[in-house]
Amino acid sequence: MSDQSGKHDERIHPAARPFLWLDAPWLKSSMLWILLVLALGFAAIDLFHHRHEYVSLAETTGFYALWGFGSFVLAVMVGWFVIRGLLGRSEDYWDGEGDQ
């Protein structure tokens, strides 16, 4: 059985050893909350500071945060359901040419 954490894997690059915590389960599970705090933190600046923008719509409180979140979700959903759903094919579709 392979050592997924890599602590005892001698093939791990020495420069990577101090960063093996990046693969830790606790980090993966807490990443959502860390990013939520950061996103809300930056969005909350709008409550105390009025941004001056070229486009008046962008001066709305939380505009960039909402647009960023919505854009990302839209991109993923359209990619998943429209592109992969309708246009996805098996890897050997192009007469076994593959893509690599």
Added chain:
Amino acid sequence: MIEAFHDVSPAWPVIIGGLIAAAIPNHYVRKGLALIAPILAGLLWFNAPSGGHVGGIIELGGFVLETFRYDGLSRIWGLIFIIAAFINGLYGFHEKDRVADAAGLIYAGAGLGAVFSGDLLSLFFFWELTAISSVFLIWGSKTQAAFKAGLRYLAIHVLSGVMLLAGAVIHAADTGSWAFDDSLSIDTLGGLLIFLAFGIKCAFPFMHNWLQDAYPKATVTGAVVLSAFTTKLAVYALARGYAGTDVLIWIGAIMTAFPVFFAVVENDLRKVLSYSLNNQLGFMVVGVGVGTELAINGAAAHAFVHIIYKALLFMSMGAVLHRVGTVKASELGGLFKSMPVTAIFCIIGGAAISAFPLFSGFVAKAMTLAAVAHEHHWVVWLVLLFASAGVLEHSGIKIPYFAFFSHDRGHRVREAPANMLMAMGVAALLCLYLGWPDMFGIPGGYRALYNLTPYPEVANAYPMWTFDHVVGQMQLLMAALFAFAFLVRMKWYPDEKRSVNLDFDWVYRRAFDGLARWSYAMFSRLWAAIGNLLAGVRDRLGGRLFQTFSPMGALSRDIPSGLLAIWTSALLAIVLLIAYLAP
């Protein structure tokens, strides 16, 4: 300043270096050329008169060719092409392939030649040279898929060149000028043909698939080299000839948006980068379409930084391909444990393309967005914001995350070769330097970029580092990052799986190909049927003639004398009857 070299285009040492490399069997001599030729080109670039210059005039067959036009627009494009050529030479130092060495240099030199061309005929020559030389970087992979993709690539790019020449001839007939300048217009036939020729190379929507088809199939170094020149040359050509052409604004906006959806579900990470490249070109095309001084600065600055961070991303994926043997997201993960330095460089490239503050993409993209907003194209502005979040998705997150983190697939490989790391290091440093703000009274690195733009006074007057600007960008990016974590946690993020997604190239690779095969089959059957019919007629006619005239035919048979007498009597009776009845 050495006046003797004022008329020498920086393209020539690079092209000549490539020609010499083609004849040199020694690996180290060729690699020396790959590094020295861009340095010589750089010296010629620095040596050019600062106030603008037209030189390198060649008179040929009654035509006057301007091979070295040095001005604000060609200056910035020329420098970044030279830097890219040097980084490519460093990155490919370990590869022992004479054809690739020669092709890489000639291709880079041709790109430089096109940028410095002052007339349409010179442009056409270098335009075609980029196509012909670069295809060897695709064929260098030596796979059947790469060979076929290279053929398609060559056909499409030669078509672009033919359209450029046809347009140039018509334009010259209409105006009496071969000048490559802003006299071009899409309202004339010649101007429209040239515009479409540029559009093919710029990967306009429905003309874009050569990019996603060919680049992922190129060699490890080839994809890095290809990512720098062809498409940015096209952006330069559009900026030179069609700045302020309104239709470019919408073409560019579409280019920023649609590749995002394909990149989300693409499994081949070099293909993801190809879609990402298409998306980035969109920003530049929008800038050219807006056409104001700020917008042109935005397009030029974006092209400059884009060449560096896109090369960095292609280099990092090339290093992965070199070590692991694949860049399929479904087969990668956890590579930061084996290739930590490459991972850091990839993250820097991802941060730069995502336009995080303190990275180069931030200071370049901002000018284009500001110019679009200034001109009240607010719908396009919103599309560009959407595309900015999309860039973060596919290049800022997907590429580093699925290659170096995500599920550890157990690949334990060596770190990338030293020369690859050095090339990535140079690019990563530039990504950081060019995004660095003014600090403690010391001008930031972004000032160097802004001073290179075609209108440096406009660029330097633009309020780049404002609190509002930084906060707005961070709000967008952090919310998008949170969206990624949220979708992954909810299991609403698509798994990476081995698959391909059909794109517009299906039309010519399947529909047109199918139509051609069907037409051939039908023609073959028709031809066979006509052949059968003619054979039947021939056989039947031949049979009749044989039956009549052959030794055994009717006319050769022995006829009994009694029967002959009866026939003769009958004929005589008919003759007498006619003679009697005749008046």
